[in-house]
């Protein structure tokens with residue numbers, strides 16, 4: 001039945017026999033039971049994409065969480081703790097599918113910032129031991145030592161569906177244009193299973209924590225793919241290749257061009273520099289659009305996430321030593337295949353320049369999938385594509401070293417009642433998302449869904465107040481660096497002064513680059 005929409009053939013208000021009741025035997029009566037004894041009534045109804053939905057029942061519909069990444073599973077843990085019904089839908093064939101794709105990359109945040117409090121409370125009784133707080137996990141460690149055990153705790157295990165890709169979100173019986181009585185309709189999530197079956201799940205609320213992995217920004221200038229970029233796909237290695245491992249042969253003894261100025265670019269450049277030490281002939285060119293890489297070089301020792309500070313410092317050294325050739329002000333205008341190489345053309349302040357490389361790494365950041373959201377009323381900032389009230393707090397034009405104040409349900413709410421973006425996706429195109437922030441987002445959202453307004457509005461972040469900024473890559477201007485001095489960890493809560501929070505980059509964001 002690949003491609004069929006299961007619930008298209010079923011009356012959502014049906015009641016009576018098992019067939020018309022979507023997997024339950026006596027719909028909407030006290031006797032109703034799931035036809036499959038392994039399922040709860042609610043699961044049977046929601047899996048079948050229908051159920052006896054009426055005003056009384058709607059509160060009993062599950063909350064659907066999209067994505068079983070760190071933030072989606074944290075949302076599930078909070079929902080379980082609050083005793084709310086939920087279902088987690090994950091497109092990949094396992095939990096943490098996106099993190100697993102960059103499993104070879106080491107996080108810059110130590111374990112103490114990488115796990116969620118409600119998740120830990122569910123894990124601890126199972127005999128799980130928290131990894132050492134100050135160790136830095138790789139993505140693979142995060143999946144193996146935290147996300148997989150979390151997905152197996154009894155409160156979550158049978159509520160997670162893998163191979164379930166959400167393809168659309170709407171209101172049942174009300175497209176985005178319909179206003180009258182809108183909130184009376186349950187939300188609806190359309191899911192495509194791995195075998196191609198399409199089904200609709202009715203839900204009281206949706207937490208879209210589907211991240212942005214897999215939706216890279218183009219390497220062309222102005223946010224658009226450069227002419228020839230799509231045809232050059234065989235030469236493009238994705239944003240985070242596994243240089244010493246899986247992708248080694250693509251880079252060893254060859255010329256790599258890395259485009260981008262974020263931490264992903266830095267990590268790849270350093271892995272390439274290390275490869276070049278043992279693989280003669282390995283060449284590395286690094287192209288950035290701006291003329292300053294101060295934000296990436298960062299605050300070195302002043303960064304309270306030392307791994308992040310060290311990344312910038314080591315990169316600065318590699319460039320100074322000539323192991324990485326840095327091309328500033330390079331705006332990619334075209335790609336042309338040329339045998340086993342690709343010619344990447346760009347404009348620079350000194351005129352046109354062509355870099356001929358075997359492989360191009362486009363580490364240009366990510367953007368959210370908004371197509372899913374066509375039929376729900378979301379209010380997104382036109383620049384960052386983040387929820388409008390969150391956007392000013394994270395706008396990369398002004399706010400990367402400033403701090404990200406803790407924020408919760410009120411900031412993340414949309415005109416569509418019960419719909420939330422959370423986690424990496426909630427930051428839209430802003431690059432500064434941190435797990436700890438996402439965990440606080442979902443704690444607050446779930447508290448609000450549970451009717452606990454006070455808990456929803458009491459937002460906290462226990463994070464280091466970090467200094468990561470140097471306004472001069474030479475280091476000569478350290479005095480003017482923002483957040484320059486090491487600071488004590490701070491607890492941020494209601495009423496915390498604006499500007500206290502988790503600094504994520506350079507003061508004034510891009511405007512500080514000038």
Ligand SMILES: Cc1cc2nc3c(=O)[nH]c(=O)nc-3n(C[C@H](O)[C@H](O)[C@H](O)COP(=O)(O)OP(=O)(O)OC[C@H]3O[C@@H](n4cnc5c(N)ncnc54)[C@H](O)[C@@H]3O)c2cc1C
Pocket residue numbers: 066067068069070071072089090091092095096097098099102105106107108109164165166167209210211212213240264422423424425433434435436438
């Ligand atoms: C290389 C790298 C290093 C990072 N290092 C750090 C760090 O050190 N510290 C830190 O705090 N943050 C770090 N981050 C940022 C961020 O914390 C991570 O990206 C984190 O994985 C975000 O979690 P998430 O749950 O929001 O999204 P994801 O981890 O991306 O999870 C989203 C899940 O949703 C699934 N999905 C996607 N689309 C659909 C769909 N339509 N239907 C159903 N499921 C779907 C995906 O398969 C995925 O499993 C890093 C990010 C990257 C890329």
